[in-house]
Amino acid sequence: MKFTLFARMTAEFVGTAFLLMAVVGSGIMGERLSGGNLAIALLANTLATGAALVALILTFGPVSGAHFNPAVSLADASRRGMPWRETPAYIIAQLLGAYTGVMSAHAMFSLPLVSASRHNRSGTAQWFSEFIATFGLLSVIWGCSRLRTSVVPFAVGAYITAAYWFTASTSFANPAVTLARAASDTFSGIRPADAPGFIAAQLIGAAAATALFSWLVPSLPAVARDVLVPHASESS
Amino acid sequence: MKFTLFARMTAEFVGTAFLLMAVVGSGIMGERLSGGNLAIALLANTLATGAALVALILTFGPVSGAHFNPAVSLADASRRGMPWRETPAYIIAQLLGAYTGVMSAHAMFSLPLVSASRHNRSGTAQWFSEFIATFGLLSVIWGCSRLRTSVVPFAVGAYITAAYWFTASTSFANPAVTLARAASDTFSGIRPADAPGFIAAQLIGAAAATALFSWLVPSLPAVARDVLVPHASESS
């Protein structure tokens, strides 16, 4: 089925908004209920984010590819999975969705709609964590979209569930998510000044994984096109 | 396979009863065992509800569509997935099942069969939470039932798992569940006086998601008919 660019942007907008609601909202709820035990708060945050990703990619994947992530859209375009001229529209929709999601989460929990985070997340170890997190995420996407397209939602949900715990940065792995979380002075926030370092590390990680899989599975883009961007036949 | 309306009502009744047992029973067990840590109680409540939804939709989906939710039945009817004249029967079966489930949960835990909840859940933030919760639930159902019918049970279970944590209301998202939980003065209850506000927000959320997907995926009802209401060929 073919979807207009506006329909696909709508899917990216709504899906990214729900992703941010899941990340930020469950962080607030987890912190409020856990009585100071950060591990329990992060368990709740992890469970909600991983499960939300499964549901959202299943829901919006057939429409827009369910990128919800500028790093994924850029990687996809670099392999000709989607045309470069559509990439800015995807990224704009993702950013608008991300901020809408953060504000909606704040509204649900009776907080100010926007508040600059004071959560310090910087330094080499954090940047290396984001490099690893995004390298892994793109590896999972490229590896699974080759032969087993129907498992992408489960693979991505499972990966992020794990990466929340095995990276020191709790695996943002997404520039739109990073920018929007800078506007939330809650459990899952990040200081605005720390966002550029995270985003740079994410983009380098995404590029590295894309390069690895371009070599490992050369025929990848043609197959991935059907998976990540089911509308590709429309624009080619 | 064709099922009589009475068989489908039975499936809705039994399935909704087990759904409420899962919600209310695990709330009681979680609160009893968690020693006052509400985050741990809610983790248990979440795990039980999400897993129960997966099992119950897999079990009863082929018979009745596994709505278990008046908002889903109304949305389905509005898109001609099921005939309007059967909708009241579905809703009656869901309500009877929901109250039966609450009473069964109370019996299992040696509590009075019915007790009016004193759990205050009201205010704009709570209503907005229920709007979001139900908007998301119907989005997941419409999005997944289009092309990937076999994943609906997993997508719905994953969505509710997430929504328990990312909405401030813990995502009731279901008028029958809301009314029945008003009859349980336990962890997962809701004051009877607060139920109408929840139900109104839920119905508006369901309508909004149905409108969105009617525009996003115009051909949706014909496909969804097979998924949500496998008996549709019988009644048309």
Added chain:
Amino acid sequence: MKFTLFARMTAEFVGTAFLLMAVVGSGIMGERLSGGNLAIALLANTLATGAALVALILTFGPVSGAHFNPAVSLADASRRGMPWRETPAYIIAQLLGAYTGVMSAHAMFSLPLVSASRHNRSGTAQWFSEFIATFGLLSVIWGCSRLRTSVVPFAVGAYITAAYWFTASTSFANPAVTLARAASDTFSGIRPADAPGFIAAQLIGAAAATALFSWLVPSLPAVARDVLVPHASESS
């Protein structure tokens, strides 16, 4: 593929042994590590049991049907899914496996191989819980094995995950498991004197669910035969 009765008994023996290791072993580990918080111990116990069921039914299902449960074997025979004359062999293999699993769990945790449980589990509320638990389990098995055989492992794992929390008895739902847990004076044990009450409630629950689905889906046995007992063509 056809398997001899001895091969199928071996599969039931090994699978039931691992099921009991999962139940009893994770109960011991959970209690030891959780510092007295029973909710956390039960979360660990739940996670291990649900996940083990998924893995074990996927592994042994194609050989023996992966009953691991006399109530399931009896229900299957009552619907002619397996011949009555093979049922005693299945039940013997399940019982031997269950006790072997309990003793293996004790050996792994450096405990006496057998010890009579002192965990009091009796009374109407507990028996009603076991009735509900087993009614639900057999409903899930019959409902899923009709049309969606490949989801049985996930549906059963999800159901038990939920039922651990929503029944007051933590959902034994299995006579072989009940008898073997009477030989374990640990977190998941049950006083030997309380086992008969549990088993009676389980068998009544299994019979009720089998009767319900015999009416709801009359053509069920012929389809279920392929799922639960893939060897049926051999013996008919």
Added chain:
Amino acid sequence: MKFTLFARMTAEFVGTAFLLMAVVGSGIMGERLSGGNLAIALLANTLATGAALVALILTFGPVSGAHFNPAVSLADASRRGMPWRETPAYIIAQLLGAYTGVMSAHAMFSLPLVSASRHNRSGTAQWFSEFIATFGLLSVIWGCSRLRTSVVPFAVGAYITAAYWFTASTSFANPAVTLARAASDTFSGIRPADAPGFIAAQLIGAAAATALFSWLVPSLPAVARDVLVPHASESS
């Protein structure tokens, strides 16, 4: 699709590295955040490891078979699933990946890249635990790869999730993982002196399960070849 041995070694290297990052990294994060409650730390460790296995096997399975484990490669070669002459290359890639993963985890959490563990794990009960853990893992792999190849990632992830809790050793079940964890003085470490006992028990457990399934399902290797080593047609 055919992959060169070097490409497959790369997949084993990257996949095993991420597996160790998941095991060791989530152990560090869990211990840091859980305020001394070991059960919560192990829950986080379990969730991350099980989810990582699902994602990694889905990602790298189509390339190398996603062994990530010398015991699996040896068992596979013993059944002619892969040629013996390729087995050393696989094991080398796994070992290099395992140490790279441990060092990466340490770098993400600002720890020294290598540190000998002081975590005592020895004695008969621990060795019996590792025998059981690996016997179960290989049973799951052989059982699932026979008829249901697409479920292997989920079955292995679910099995390890359970085995973390039901074995007293938290189920290493992998010689490469054991050796690498000896180089991490953190939550998930093992004293170098204790590694040989673990590895011996693991290899015996793997051999026992392989023997069992060779008898139980004689036609196994030919089928399994497609699953575990999709490149086999290349080398035969």
